[in-house]
Amino acid sequence: MNINQLKKEVIEYSKTIGIDKIGFATADPFTELKNRLIRQQELGYQSGFEEPDIEKRVTPALLLPEPRSIISIALAYPSKMKVRVEGKKGERRGFFSRASWGLDYHHILRDRLKKLEEFILAKVPDARLKSMVDTGELSDRAVAVRAGIGWSGKNCAVMTPEYGSYVYLGEMITSIPFVPDSPMEDQCGSCTACIDACPTGALVQGGQINAQRCIAFLTQTKAVIPEELRDKIGNRVYGCDSCQTSCPVNKGKDFHFHEEMEADPEIAKPLLRPLLKMSNREFKNKFGLVAGSWRGKKPIQRNAIIALAHFKDETAVPDLHAVLENETSNVLKETAAWALGKIGSPEAIEALEKAAATETDFEVKNEIEKSILKLKN
Template sequence: MDYTALKKDIIDHAKSLGIDKIGFTTADVFTEMKNHLIRQEKHGFQSGFEEKDIDKRVDPSLIFSKPRSIIAIALAYPSKMKDAPRSVRGARRGIFARASWGTDYHAVLRDRLSKLEAFIQERVPEARFRSMVDTGELVDRAVAERAGIGWSGKNCSVITPEYGSYVYLGEMITNLPFEPDEPMHDQCGSCNKCVDVCPTGALVQGGQLDSQKCIAFLTQTKDFLPDEYRAKLGNRIYGCDTCQTICPKNKGKDFHFHLEMEPDGEVAKPLLEPLLTISNREFKETYGHVSGSWRGKKPIQRNAIIALAHFKEESALSTLIEVMNEDVRPVMRGTAAWAIGKIGGEGVEEALLHQREQEKNEEVIQEIDKGIALLNK
């Protein structure tokens, strides 16, 4: 088998499949990434969503028998929303991060990887594969960097010269001995903008992220959001793009190559108040196809409440009081009570005091007290 010719054929076919960038690397252990992950774990910077076994995250041979190479792919996604609906008083809107615009990128990349596997299998029947997106064991960023897709930026995203960091990444471990491409080296230089503007200081230093402080992580948690992060959330209901939008390498980067990735403004930038009382069925029908729905409606609803408080949206008070009084979930009741106090208005103190008398959950009572304290500031 002429693997040089096959590699060229794969690159050409990848373009016809709508794969915007492709690279090849060895299946060697990602030693530098292992050291990084050990440091992250030592400092307690992991999110908890990752594969727990660090060795599996950096050693392809632990998850695939006799690997010979890894193929990395990247698909560019839009950074701008066409005809985005406006957020106005009385009809305030939240925002999903760009990585949750359009169809869930996991499905899109798996589709491209599956088609690429079929193409290779036709030519090499004995070929074996293990494809994954970011829910797999390997660290996408490390694979993409070593395969020459881009470099690992200070914002902890892979930055490509062509598309900036607005790319989704996937990889395919194979038993085929492809010639590796040259890794791409750092081009961030002395720029430190992403670190400087991170709303919560989650970017401890260039290339090192404290996931526990990252807004993108915090928007996916299901418990009460710690007080110190509520004001930082703004109107974000899923994810955060600040370290991408500030990046000079992303200036002017906006690509609309894939129809599946085009955002529906009413989904990507939804009205906040209707989210508070949406049913499970409605949520699944409206948001089930986007990546931001993976944790269910609870984090989205909690974040929507905080966003309404951010806007001081008095028109939402009646709905917030309904949530505080009737929602069976303590996190919703408590967050609504805090938001009611934050917004303020006629009859608000009476509503909070009344619910305090009824409430049995200690955490919710604490949030009601926070709301009352906010009124008296």
Template sequence: MQIDKLKDEIKEYAKEIGIDKIGFASADVFGELRERLRRQQELNYQSGFEKGSIEERTEPQRLLPEAQSIISIALAYPSRMKNAPKGTKADRRGIFARASWGMDYHLVLQDRLEKLDSFIKKRVPDAVTKIMVDTGELSDRAVAERAGIGYSGKNCAIITKEFGSFVYLGEMLTNIPFIPDEPVEDSCGDCRKCIEACPTGALIDHGGPKGGQINAQRCISFLTQTKDFMPEEFRGKIGNRLYGCDTCQQVCPKNKGIDFHIHKEFEPDPEAAKPKLKPLLRISNREFKEKFGYMAGSWRGKKPIQRNALIALGHFKDETAIEDLKELLRKDPRPVIRGTAAWTLGKIGTEEAVKAINEAMEKETDEQVLYEMEKGLDLAKIK
């Protein structure tokens, strides 16, 4: 079969199965990315969630020796929630980032790529492929940029002409030698809105034409997924975020007016995407899985979400949460949860909150928790 004809057929089929953008790239080494990753490693900007070595992440043929091309796909997701619930003083709410509003995108993109794979193999029986969605070694963004899906902006997201940066990405390595598509020209220009708006200064502008760089260690999206104590420097920046951060996308001019509700899988359940905070403190593992298990934001389990909910309650200085916080201080077996509850009580700072910390200190033996309790008492004095 002619490669050009096959490429056109794949593009047509991609539309039929709900792929919003598709592009084709060479499987050549990602030389520039390799240098950026080495620099990232030297500066300790990595999150630790990255998979594979720098060589595996930049040399496609290490992953599929026969690889000649990479097919990149993008699916758009909503930026606005219909019927979003509003928090009240008695029932404050947290928020999941937009990329986690609906069904876990890994599953949805995997499904689309598997359908594409079957389609290709019916036409080219000896085709060899390898599918990846976010958790693979390759950089989804680098592949999408090379395939002409969009360009890498200063917010380190792929920005598409049609859907802004509100797209999920996935790719397929193949031995079929497709003619590559042309990359899209970067059009961030002199705009620095995302860099200036980042709450923790995680975005770094190196002044070049190839987008920005991110210090994952300072990125709220990364920090909300960690399981240990949240570094104190960042607790005041988290606000009511439970998972992820959308600030750099929200301020981007390329996202102005962008809101696509194309895929029913990505439509949020408002009560899951913007849940009440206090019930999260008492939720069981089973209840957590039932309510949030289908979302990408649940992948680290309930502990980070509960810790972030505690920080959010401290952000609101929510006095109605004191009884729940006292209960956690007395009974929760996890030091991170007890310690963060003590910090939150200190942020609330009422007499009852201070008394609860002092009483719990008499029985506490964990050094980190005791440190957080002292910190809580200091915060209460400042109030």
């Protein structure tokens, strides 16, 4: 088997199946990453969505016996919608981050990796392969950096010269000793645009993020969002792009290579008030195929309530009152009470006072009374 020829054939084939960039790395342990992950854990900066076993995150040999290389792939996604919709008074809209436009990227990348696996196995039938996307044990970004896909930006994203950070990443551990590509030099220099733009200060310093303050993380949680951070969320109902849109490398980067990644504007920028009335079935039918639906309906509804407060949308008062009266989720009720306090219209005060008279949950009642007190002082 001619390894160099096989690598060349894999690269050429990857272009025919919609892989925009491909790189090859060693399967050595990610020693430097391990030290960073341990430090993140000590500081309490992890999101909790990660693989809990750090050794699995940094040791390819724990995932595939005797690994010899890792293939990293990148697919560029759009940063602008082809068709735009705008919100207006009484019809305010939320916003899904760009990584949740179109079909769930996990499906897209798994499709490309499966095709790549089939191609390699046709050439090397006894090859051992293990592919993963995002939810796998390895760090997609660490693999991509080692494979020369891009460099690690101060916003903790992989920055590619061609596509900026608007890329989805996946990888395949192999038993084939592919010659590794060379990593790129860091090109961020002294720029701190992403750090300066982060609404919550989640970017502690270049290359270090406190996930507990990151809006992309907060919008995916199921708990009540800390009050100090609610105003920072704005009208984001899933994810955050501030550290990407502020990056000079990303300026002008907008690629529409993959039809399945194109945004449906009514999904990517949904009307907020209808979200509060959606049944589980309606939510699944409309949002079930996008990445931002993975945590279910409730987090999106909670974020929609925060967005309505952001707009101080007085037309939403009846909807928020209905949440207080009819919703079973205390997270939504508590957030609705806060939102009515932010809107602060006479109708909002009336809704809060009605709810205060019947609410039995301590936390929700406390939020209602706190909102009333603020409005009357």
